[in-house]
Amino acid sequence: MEQSISQDISNIYGLQCDHCALPVITPYTNDQGDNFCCRGCLTVFSIIKNHNLQNYYNIQKADDTPRKAVNRIQEKQYSYLDDPLFLQDYVHYNLNSEATLSFFLEGVHCIACLWLIEKIPTFTPEIKSVRLNFENSVATITLKKEFTLFSKVASALNNLGYPPTPLRSDDEIKKLQQKEERSYLLRIGVAAACMMNIMLYAVGLYAGAQGVIGSAFSFIALVFCIPIVTYCAQPFYTSSIKAIVNGSINIDTPLSIAIVLGFIVSLHNVIIGTEAHYFDSIATLTFLILFSRYLLLKASRHNYQRSGLNSFLTDSSIVRRSSENQLEEIHPSQIRVGDTILISPGSSLPCDGKIIKGSSEISLAILNGESKAKKHHKGMMVFMGTINLGSAIEIEVISCAEETKLGKIYAAADSIDKKKANITLLTDRISKFFVAAVLATSALTILTFIFLGQIESGINRALALIIITCPCALGLATPLTYSRIMNLSAKMGALLKSEYVLEKLSRAKNIFFDKTGTITTGDYRVARVKRIREASAPYSIESIIFSMEANSSHPVALTLIDWAKLSSATLENIPCTNLCENLGKGVTASIDGTNYEIRSSPSDNEFLKIILVEDGKVITEMLLKDTIKDNTASLFEELNSKNYNLFIASGDQPSQVREVAAQLNLNKTNWRSSMSPEEKGEWVEQYPNTLFIGDGVNDTLAFSKSSTSIAVKGSLEVSLSSSEIYLKGSDIELIPHILLMAKAGSKTIKRNLVFSIVYNILGATLALFGILGPLEAAILMPLSSLTVLLSTLWGTRESLFINRKTL
Amino acid sequence: MEVITILIPFAIALGVSFLALFIWATKNGQFDDLDTPSKRILFEEDNNNNIKRKEV
Numbered sequence: 045m046e047q048s049i050s051q052d053i054s055n056i057y058g059l060q061c062d063h064c065a066l067p068v069i070t071p072y073t074n075d076q077g078d079n080f081c082c083r084g085c086l087t088v089f090s091i092i093k094n095h096n097l098q099n100y101y102n103i104q105k106a107d108d109t110p111r112k113a114v115n116r117i118q119e120k121q122y123s124y125l126d127d128p129l130f131l132q133d134y135v136h137y138n139l140n141s142e143a144t145l146s147f148f149l150e151g152v153h154c155i156a157c158l159w160l161i162e163k164i165p166t167f168t169p170e171i172k173s174v175r176l177n178f179e180n181s182v183a184t185i186t187l188k189k190e191f192t193l194f195s196k197v198a199s200a201l202n203n204l205g206y207p208p209t210p211l212r213s214d215d216e217i218k219k220l221q222q223k224e225e226r227s228y229l230l231r232i233g234v235a236a237a238c239m240m241n242i243m244l245y246a247v248g249l250y251a252g253a254q255g256v257i258g259s260a261f262s263f264i265a266l267v268f269c270i271p272i273v274t275y276c277a278q279p280f281y282t283s284s285i286k287a288i289v290n291g292s293i294n295i296d297t298p299l300s301i302a303i304v305l306g307f308i309v310s311l312h313n314v315i316i317g318t319e320a321h322y323f324d325s326i327a328t329l330t331f332l333i334l335f336s337r338y339l340l341l342k343a344s345r346h347n348y349q350r351s352g353l354n355s356f357l358t359d360s361s362i363v364r365r366s367s368e369n370q371l372e373e374i375h376p377s378q379i380r381v382g383d384t385i386l387i388s389p390g391s392s393l394p395c396d397g398k399i400i401k402g403s404s405e406i407s408l409a410i411l412n413g414e415s416k417a418k419k420h421h422k423g424m425m426v427f428m429g430t431i432n433l434g435s436a437i438e439i440e441v442i443s444c445a446e447e448t449k450l451g452k453i454y455a456a457a458d459s460i461d462k463k464k465a466n467i468t469l470l471t472d473r474i475s476k477f478f479v480a481a482v483l484a485t486s487a488l489t490i491l492t493f494i495f496l497g498q499i500e501s502g503i504n505r506a507l508a509l510i511i512i513t514c515p516c517a518l519g520l521a522t523p524l525t526y527s528r529i530m531n532l533s534a535k536m537g538a539l540l541k542s543e544y545v546l547e548k549l550s551r552a553k554n555i556f557f558d559k560t561g562t563i564t565t566g567d568y569r570v571a572r573v574k575r576i577r578e579a580s581a582p583y584s585i586e587s588i589i590f591s592m593e594a595n596s597s598h599p600v601a602l603t604l605i606d607w608a609k610l611s612s613a614t615l616e617n618i619p620c621t622n623l624c625e626n627l628g629k630g631v632t633a634s635i636d637g638t639n640y641e642i643r644s645s646p647s648d649n650e651f652l653k654i655i656l657v658e659d660g661k662v663i664t665e666m667l668l669k670d671t672i673k674d675n676t677a678s679l680f681e682e683l684n685s686k687n688y689n690l691f692i693a694s695g696d697q698p699s700q701v702r703e704v705a706a707q708l709n710l711n712k713t714n715w716r717s718s719m720s721p722e723e724k725g726e727w728v729e730q731y732p733n734t735l736f737i738g739d740g741v742n743d744t745l746a747f748s749k750s751s752t753s754i755a756v757k758g759s760l761e762v763s764l765s766s767s768e769i770y771l772k773g774s775d776i777e778l779i780p781h782i783l784l785m786a787k788a789g790s791k792t793i794k795r796n797l798v799f800s801i802v803y804n805i806l807g808a809t810l811a812l813f814g815i816l817g818p819l820e821a822a823i824l825m826p827l828s829s830l831t832v833l834l835s836t837l838w839g840t841r842e843s844l845f846i847n848r849k850t851l
Numbered sequence: 852m853e854v855i856t857i858l859i860p861f862a863i864a865l866g867v868s869f870l871a872l873f874i875w876a877t878k879n880g881q882f883d884d885l886d887t888p889s890k891r892i893l894f895e896e897d898n899n900n901n902i903k904r905k906e907v
Contacts, residue, residue, distance in 0.1 A: 103894070155890045162891070178887040222883060229877050237870040241863070257855070264859070 063089045088205045092160070095167045103156040122198035123373040125210065130375055131192070134210050142172060144186045145194050147208035149201065152181045160204060168200050182211065210375075228341060232334050235276040238268040239327035246324040262314045265323040273307045277330050279337075295475040295519050298482065302510055303330065309507045332829060336523045340543060343527035343534070362386075362394055365438065383441045389598050392431045396448040397439035399424055404434030405644075417652065433600065453721060453744055469547055470790070471522045474797055482513045482808070489812060501814075508811040512824070513804045521796040521832035528840040529789040536845075537775060538754075538782050541768040548752040549769075549786035552735040555683060555779075556728055556746070559694035559701055561739035562756055562776065563708070564670045568600060568652060570607040571669040576662060581636045585664050586612035589656060591620055592631045592642055600644070600654065601631070603668060672704055675777045680708045682780050689731075690714060693724045693746065725749040737776065738767070754779065785845055792839030796832045803828045 062078040063085035072080040080086040092100050124130055135143050149161070158176050161183055165171040170191040176183045185197055194210070201208040245261040253261050280303065284296040303326050310321035363386040364374050371386070376394045379385065384400065387393055393406075405417035408430050417433045420426055426439060428448040445451055486506035493502025526543035533540060540546065557563055579588055590608035593601040594617065609615060620633035630643025639659055647653035651667035683690055692708075692715040694701045701717035716727065724746040728734050736743065736750035747753035747767045755767035756776055771778055807824060810816040816824075876882065 155893065158887065158890055159894050162894075176887060177884045178890060179884060225883070226877055226880075229882055230874060233873045233877065234870065237866060237873070241866050244862070257852070260859075264863070 061085050085205075087203065091203055095163075097160060097163055097166075100156050100160050103159050122195040122202070124375040124378065125194040125198050127374075130378070131194075133212055135192070135194070138186065140189065142186050142189055143192045143194075144184060145197075146182050146184045146211040147198070147201065148211055149176070149181050149183050149206040149208055151206050152176070152178065157206070161201070161206065164197075164200055164204075168197065171197060183208070225341065228334070228338050231276045231279070232331065232338055234271055235327065235331040235334055238272050238276075239324070239331045242268045242324050242327045259314075259317065262321060265321065266311065266314050269307060269310070269323040269326060272327050272330050273303060276334060277303050279334075280330075293476050293479050294472055295522075298475065298479045298510075298513070299329075299333065299519055301483075302326075305507055305510055309504075328826060328829075333519045336520050336527070340523040340527040340530075343530040363388075379441055379444050381441050381443060384438055385441060387432045387437050387439060389432055389435055393426055393428050393439070395439075395441050395444040396425065396427050397441045397443075399426060399437050400440050401438035402435060404432055404437045407431045407433050433598075469522070469544065470793065471518050471797065474801075475518055478513075478801070478804075482510060485808070485812075486510055505812060505814060508816065509808055512807040512811045512816065518797065518800055520829055521800075521836045522793055524833070525789050525792045525796070525836050525840060528836065529785050532840065532842065532845060533782055533785055536778060536781060537771060538778050539770045545752055545768045546786045546789050548733075549735065549783060550790035551733045552688075552751065552783065552786075553733040554689045554691065554731040554735070556691045556693050556724075556734060556736045556750065558724075558736075558738035558743050558746075559692055559696055559704055560670060562737055563676050563692065563704060564672050566670060566739065568603045568668040569671045570603065570666050571651065571671060572667040573611075574665040574667075576664060579638075579640075579656075579658055579663060581618075581638050583616060583618055583635070584612055584614075585656065587616040587618055588635060588640060589642060590615050591618040591635075592623065592633050592640060595623075596625055596631065598625075600652075600668070604642070604654065604666070607666070670700075672707060673776065675775075677708060679777055679779065680710075684709075686780070686783075688783075691727075692716070693719055693727055693736075695719050695721075695724075721745045736767075737779065743767075754782075781845060788839060788844055792836055795839060796835055799832055799835060800828065803831070 061080050063080055072086045074080070074086055074090065078089065080089060092098060135145050138144055152158070152161070158178055161176050162174050164174050170187055170193075172186045172188045174183055174185050183201070185194070187194070187197075198208050198210075242265045245265045248261050249258060249265075277300070280296040280300045284294060284300045287294040287297060306322040306326050310323055310326075313320050362374050362376050362379060364372050364379070365384040365386065366372050379395050385394070385397075387404075389404070399420055399422050401422065403419065403421040406420045406426055407417040408427070419434075420437075425442070426437075427450065428444075429450040446455060486509050489506045489509065490499075490502045493499060493505070496502075523543070526546060529546055530540050530543070560566055575585065579585060581588070586608040589604050593604050593608075596602075618635055620635055623631070623633040625631050630641055632639065632641045634640065641657040643655060643657070645653045645655045645662075645665075647667070651669050654666045654668060655662045656664040656666075680690060690708075690710065692701060692705055692710060694704075694715070694717050696717060698717040701715055705712075705715040716723075719727070721743070722745060724743065725748070728736055728746050728750045732751075734750040734752075736746045736753040737756060738746060738753070739756055743753075743755075747755070752769070753767035754769040754771060756771045769782065803824075807816065807828075
């Protein structure tokens with residue numbers, strides 16, 4: 045409802061943010077009359093202008109990447125970045141002994157961002173260079189020789205709207221990933237080089253090179269094939285040996301057998317002087333499969349992965365009161381039990397603790413899904429991850445990191461995740477059966493021919509069989525399909541953790557939704573307004589509220605400002621005197637000699653009640669509430685029409701959930717309320733093929749108990765550490781598209797399976813009867829690969845999904 | 852056809868040297884980031900920008 049009004053208004057005004065180009069609902073205007081959608085954009089715009097970097101907007105116009113609004117910027121000092129103890133683990137010195145530090149940047153979304161970030165040295169004299177890796181949003185910053193401190197750099201990045209998170213210089217996982225990627229590339233490069241050289245001579249041989257030249261060509265092809273068999277194909281051997289040790293077979297088993305046997309047979313043939321060899325086939329096969337797997341590896345790694353809990357901590361710096369009663373800024377990893385830390389309004393708690401000063405409303409939504417914030421007083425326990433919506437408080441740290449309530453939920457989910465065996469992919473199951481059949485047939489062939497007394501012919505035919513039936517179609521097309529689908533979904537704004545997710549998604553039948561933050565917006569909106577009487581000052585209520593709250597950054601104030609702008613087209617900015625924001629108590633000011641106060645008032649229902657008081661008398665009551673996202677109803681309708689079973693699992697009060705369920709036409713049996721994280725997990729477990737959609741942290745247990753899961757909120761790392769799919773921009777409307785894409789992918793894979801099985805049976809029969817020679821096999825092998833390649837590209841073509849929706 | 856005895860070793864030497872170059876580049880980290888440089892090339896150098904402005 046609220047949203048539709050806001051859309052109407054933005055249609056009327058037709059305003060676009062001058063920074064991010066999103067439609068402006070509640071304009072922030074600067075002196076030059078430019079309009080912005082939020083304060084963040086305004087700040088960034090003025091910084092860009094002050095530094096003569098307006099070219100940013102030209103680059104931005106040329107680039108068609110969808111833009112996202114910049115988060116509201118909070119001023120930060122990052123003084124902890126100058127702490128030598130901290131720097132020890134994070135800063136790395138290069139050969140010229142210049143200090144370098146890598147940051148993970150939030151909010152890098154287009155080429156213009158890249159340009160802007162790399163221009164930072166032009167207005168920050170300490171910096172020598174900034175290199176941004178666009179793919180994983182990591183900026184590596186090198187300082188000039190005489191500088192070693194990074195706090196200024198970090199605030200420069202923050203002010204541009206890219207909140208930085210420093211990365212450890214000795215990150216083992218990162219190094220391993222890099223090493224793995226490089227070795228993959230090396231193998232591909234070597235395989236490609238050898239393959240092309242072998243081809244040169246193979247073509248000569250097929251064209252009829254004979255005699256000395258013929259055997260020279262064969263010998264050269266043999267030499268070029270050695271690195272392929274010994275080096276490039278190594279990953280296949282490792283993986284199939286691993287499978288065999290575990291008492292199973294996988295797709296790599298027949299691949300390895302084909303490569304090794306093919307090489308041995310060819311070697312034998314070269315030595316006895318016949319030109320029949322498979323070197324070119326082996327090389328092509330190895331190269332194509334390595335390449336398709338590399339693409340898959342790349343597709344599943346375009347996100348920066350770190351352990352969930354730590355990344356949850358790192359997005360903001362913490363203010364600590366030191367033993368000398370001084371305030372100092374520290375990195376969240378430096379919090380110790382017993383510290384006193386300050387929690388500002390609107391920020392999330394970095395640890396568990398006890399309030400020792402002040403009292404405040406704290407939203408526990410992240411822990412139990414309850415949408416209404418609860419008042420917490422001195423002496424009460426507060427928990428990591430919850431959000432302080434009231435005033436600033438001081439807490440004594442009781443436990444941090446893994447010891448916190450949130451940390452324990454994470455640990456529980458993690459241990460379930462580890463126990464939960466990954467599903468076997470369809471291709472793996474089929475290839476198992478297939479390999480067994482091929483090996484049995486070849487053994488049978490050899491035995492038959494031994495029985496007939498023609499050992500040599502038997503061995504030749506059996507080997508031809510193994511090589512021809514080598515399931516390159518499976519090994520090549522399946523990873524390619526997965527990587528295509530994953531790249532396409534990333535383009536739409538959904539990041540998938542691995543290829544297993546796609547197969548699980550295509551089987552999903554029962555979809556569970558969390559309520560707070562998933563179906564609803566997760567923050568307050570003005571739901572009802574009760575106007576008792578007009579103000580005695582000659583201004584509208586909206587103008588009074590707008591002017592009094594205009595400078596506040598409190599979440600409730602922002603909601604009220606949005607509301608005022610929406611409900612009145614003629615807002616005035618009234619000069620207020622004695623404007624005073626009493627944190628946690630509200631705002632007081634006097635206008636034309638009358639005293640006004642905006643504060644919260646206790647309410648007995650689910651609403652948060654805000655009142656406007658004029659000279660001690662309440663003149664307006666506003667009820668604030670978490671409201672439903674405006675696209676949820678159509679989403680539910682669409683999924684319902686596709687025969688998915690929809691459920692709502694919420695930790696919120698029954699009355700709230702009932703209302704939402706009624707709006708979405710949900711059966712009474714399909715929603716439950718007041719559920720603990722454990723209960724959610726148990727409920728999900730009762731159904732097969734489940735998909736759980738939640739907002740990241742309080743649903744972690746349910747995530748790990750369901751077949752697959754989507755996180756719609758929170759930062760990328762937190763979500764991906766607990767769920768398997770991350771939606772950029774929390775757009776749940778994307779869910780039907782992802783399901784559609786998963787289905788299309790699984791359809792393509794099945795079709796490729798049919799192709800390659802039919803082809804293999806034909807080839808095998810011909811080989812067994814001795815009709816198929818090495819030349820025919822060499823032509824047929826790439827042909828079959830080409831067929832499945834084309835089939836893959838056709839099955840995952842963009843137009844299948846594009847008429848639905850692209851962002 | 853005798854020329855082939857020279858051409859083949861030459862072709863092989865050429866191929867191997869390029870492969871060696873590729874291995875060196877990979878180990879040097881040239882292929883670690885395949886995404887960003889392709890975008891970076893689109894930015895005009897500031898100096899050029901200034902010259903253009905002066906000309907206008």
